[in-house]
Amino acid sequence: MLRAVRGGRAVWAPRGGSGSGSGGAKLGRPLRTAAPQRSDIFRELGPRLSRLGQALRGQLPESEGAWNSLRPHQNSPPPPERADVVVVGGGVLGWSVAYWLKTLENRRHGMRVVVVERDPTYSQASTVLSVGGIRQQFSLPENIRLSLQSATFLRTINEHLWVPNEPPIDIQFQPSGYLFLASEHGAATLEAGVKVQREEGAKVALLSPSQLKAKFPWINTENVAVASYGLENEGWFDPWSLLNAFRRKAMSLGVYSCVGEVTSFVADTADNTPGMPRGVGRVKYVNVRLPDSPEQQPVSCAIVVAAAGAWTGKLLDSATAGLQGSLTLRRLPIEPRKRYVYVWHCPGGPGLETPFLIDTSGAYFRREGIAGNYLGSMSPPEGREPDVGNLEVDHDFFQEEVWPRLAHRVPAFRSLKQVKSAWAGYYDYNAFDQNGVLGPHPQLPNVFVLGGFSGHGLQQSPAAGRVAAELLLHGSCAAVDVGRLAPGRLWGSEPLLEAAIV
């Protein structure tokens, strides 16, 4: 309330007491003894502005591109109401598909792609807990081709994923190759596999036990009939760098990233849509539950890409639970399987040339850094799978199963007694035939399943994402014919088995 001060001073007689100064301009109004209101505003303007600035700064993220670990979803907006493609799952496969969709679309900003991830800290995601190897030593031509194309992508990663004003991407690739050992029992399979790999263009050498001993003197070649050694494009790299690179580039191309959990699909089925054939549905909305809240946001979409890794089967089960009236959905056999990784230090161990060695018994190890640390593990035998409820590490497994086998193969490891560190992660395990699943769901044609790679998803993610994007955009993929990887085979009787699963 601003009152014009008439004439200035001595107009009103002084009166003790109230100093609010809000009285009318009448005689006998006291002089103000409190601070006048107009100067109130200006004097407080400074502190008010600085408080406002602090409040605003508190809303901003702490550093460029980083997540606030305490409130990771604080700065991530809710998903939009309409989208063209919703990618469920923000692991390396999900972001790879999102990146390729935006790269291969015909018009800039022609498609709205939303990636929904429920855990932005990636505490249980297979991608970041992976050992990070890449190899072409598979027995299926599709796997070899996907891996070769991924290796070419990783080599030229800065041409694809570099964002201006950022430092060049370094995935810290170590080109040391994979070494598969085979006993007499598995020698024929190994040699057949090498033949297929060479036909596809992978550079693999076959070694006899004496050549193996000459090349790697620290190996005990007992019970080894033949070994296959990858010469180029094989090794290991840092999965986190790849995930971050995909994410950053995809977001720079306009992909929306949201935090939330997809709880259910709303679909057109024969029950609610006249003319719809029985047994088939078409997803119209995806319900995303926002973090720390019971609120659900329906996102209308044309295509859903189910790239939830180990939880793809569970996602489809729970999301379609409400549709089971006319549409009995067959269960997708993609489930989590827990795998451990142990790190140990061995001063006299194998040297700088150590490849990623996979023993005849299935135990594997590789070097980590140049300071004499190694990491390795083994897939548990059939029927003795650990409980997948948590990511606790079983150290007895190392002492009883892994260490004896590795110490037999590499005598230098006999002296090591304890493990420096260990962690556990999930394989997105395809219980049917342990190979990737890539293609539209037969009963929900606009749900594209991308998962089940059972331990080789990370290494095939750039190429698999590209194939998926081409199938979605163009209907066919010229580079790799992945017809055999379609989900339809999962309920058939002919598993597409891969011999070289680690």
Place this chain on the structure above:
Amino acid sequence: MAAALAIRGLRGGRIPPPPHPTGPLRGAASGALQRLGEWFYEVEVVLGWAERLRRRRLRRKNAFEGQQRWLCADSRGRWSPEVLQFHHVPVVAVDLSGSQLTYDGLDNFVLLTKLQHLDLSGCPHVDDWALGRLHVFGDSLQELSVARCPRVTERGLATLHQLPKLRCLDVGGLAVQSPGLLRILLEEMLPQCRVLGMEMEEGDPPEAPPELGQPPPLCDSAVIGGRVVPKWH
């Protein structure tokens, strides 16, 4: 001789003068020019230019087996006709220092099965992936230089064990974290090879290299409690 000329570029050192005549001014005339050069700045400069011209010609040559001299293209990229005489002679040494060679450019060289000397120093695009391709020279390569290649790291150097005949490896000027430890590991990996250029840092007092039982002096930050402690912020 070809070997000596090949090594010349390895440490960035001075070129030793060729022991046999290569230019028209050797002999009595060169002595006169040198004396003139002591008196006149202009002659000194001209002598320097002549030397640089000779060096540049040397730089661009490939040596063939049994051949004493380097052969190269002249400044306009044309080769002398005598190169055609060596059509069937295997190439023994290639000097690619400072060139723009990439991973794909090595396609042109993987067919040289008798290659003994390869100089890739100072190539800005040679990285760990390109070093992984050098295994094709495993039967013959004796000298290799990857000095001052900015993109080569210790990870690419681990692939060099595929070259068992290597006798001299120049890795000076590489950006690695712990050069002393890496040198020891390289010497263990290639026992018959002389490793040049990866000294301990200048500032360190001369001390015995750390034994492998003890943790290395420099912190290998990737290995605190295991490599992939999931890196969220």
